[in-house]
Amino acid sequence: MKIAMLNGPRDLQIEEHALDTSHLKPHQIWVRTRISALKIGTDRGNYEGAENVPGAPDYPRWVGDSNLGIIEGVGEAVSRFSVGDRVISRYPHQSEYVAHEDEVIVKVEDGVDDEDAVYAHLYTLSALCYYKPQFQPGENVAVVGLGVLGLGAVGLGPCLGARVVGIANSPVRMEMAQRMGAHACYMSDDPDLSEKLDTFTHGEGIDLVILTANPWPAFRTACQIVRVNGRVGVVSLPGRGEPPLDFNPLDMRWFYSKGISLIAINGKAGYLYPPEQGDRRQWETMCRFTLDQMKEGKLEPKRLITHRMHYSEINTAYEMIYHREKNMMGVIFNW
Ligand SMILES: NC(=O)c1ccc[n+]([C@@H]2O[C@H](COP(=O)([O-])OP(=O)(O)OC[C@H]3O[C@@H](n4cnc5c(N)ncnc54)[C@H](OP(=O)(O)O)[C@@H]3O)[C@@H](O)[C@H]2O)c1
Structure with missing residues (x-):
């Protein structure tokens, strides 16, 4: 089995690791990867050598978490999957893997393109940016930072009933946000940002900011543009790999005067009316919703x-994210 391993900052190698696929345990499945998608934000920090994310593995470590493959074998007790099923998982950039059938692996129905489906887990995290802060249809949402997760949040906005504005640090990303269905898009350093958002929201203000960028200036923008009593959903890792702060992140102007709620987009989201079985905010259920949007x-x-790219070109891709090439967005590796 081939797997991309990060042995230290900017030291990424494709390695050959043993994988026993001929003695599957009763509940195991064997998946051969067809494509994987590059994840930028967290992986870029890992690649650059930024401080470790709590609970995440140290070097040597795997990279990537968007994998689409075909089931090649199933253990005798597997009930959820059959040989030939197309599945998406959060497995790294690797050519094949063996997993327990109860892991977060979702079957992809016919009618969804591979190159859409491979993003379903990442875009489900973008959807969690709406669910966890209890987004209500009709609210005005600003997405600060337009990388994969931010552009996913922009694309999901209209599906969920949001009026969504993208806040970028590059005109290239503004154009991408428009392509994904943003109702408006502005630069974060636009001196007239506040007036433009006022016009965009008919004076109501931004109810929810989804913050997907690590740099502190992006955090400051999020707190500045959210309305009084609004909320800022933070999916990014503020400050990771960035120079130290030059302002107070809990400034009285925002947290005391405006009464903002800061919400970490991680873990579980609550749901008021749970069904008898399962939960609408269970990852797999949310992921199916994301896949349905793609199918439709x-x-x-x-x-x-x-x-x-071919998987053997993975170093080229990571060097491009290292250099923050704005024209690079979705990168698919063929295995
Ligand atoms: N909570 C979780 O479970 C979870 C899971 C996965 C990822 N994450 C985190 O989520 C974040 C987003 O991931 P991603 O893959 O979408 O990352 P990304 O590609 O780095 O996206 C962030 C974008 O925001 C831009 N940006 C930086 N400062 C800005 C500013 N002041 N105004 C507007 N835009 C600005 C960045 O530009 P530059 O490249 O020029 O800086 C970048 O294009 C990352 O921090 C990642 O670590 C969280």
Whole structure:
């Protein structure tokens, strides 16, 4: 089995690891990867050598978490999957894997393109940015930071009933946000940002900011543009790999005067009316919703694919994210 391993900052190698696929345990499945998608934010920090994320593995470590493959074998007691099923998982960039059937692995129905489906887990995290802060249809949402997760949040906005504005640090990303269905898009350093958002929201203000960028200036923008009593959902890792702060992140102007709620987008989201079995905010259920949007043509991550590469070119891709190449967005590795 081939797997991309990060042995230290900017030291990424494709390695050959043993994988026993001929003695599957009763509940195991064997999946051969067809494509995997590059994850930028967290992996870029790992690649650059930024401080470790609590609970995450140290070097040597795997990279990536968007994998689409075909089931090649199933253990005798597997009930959820059959040989030939197309599945998406959060497995790393690797050519094949063996997993327990109860892991977060979701079957992809016919009618969803591989290059959309491979993003379904990442876009489900973008959806969690709405669910966890209890988004209500009709609210005004600003997405600060337009990487994969931010553009996913922009694309999901219209599906969920949001009026969504993208806040970028590059005109290239503004254009991508428009392609994903943003109702408006502005630069975060636009001196007239506040007036423009006022006009965009008919004076109501931004109810929910989804913050997907690590740099502190992005955090400051989020707190500045959210309305009084609004909320800021933070999916990014503020400050990771960034220079130290030059302002107070809990400034009285925001937290005392405006009464903002800061919500970490991680862990579970609550749901008021749970069904008898399962939960609408269970990852797999949310992921199926994301896949349904793709099947219905309402959500098309493949619109943002800029590079298709053989897995052996993975170093080139990571060097491009290291250099923060704005023209690079969706990168698909073929295995
Ligand atoms: N909570 C979780 O479970 C979870 C899971 C996965 C990822 N994450 C985190 O989520 C974040 C987003 O991931 P991603 O893959 O979408 O990352 P990304 O590609 O780095 O996206 C962030 C984007 O925001 C831009 N940006 C930086 N400062 C800005 C500013 N002041 N105004 C507007 N835009 C600004 C960045 O530009 P530059 O490249 O120029 O800086 C980048 O294009 C990352 O922090 C990642 O670590 C969290």
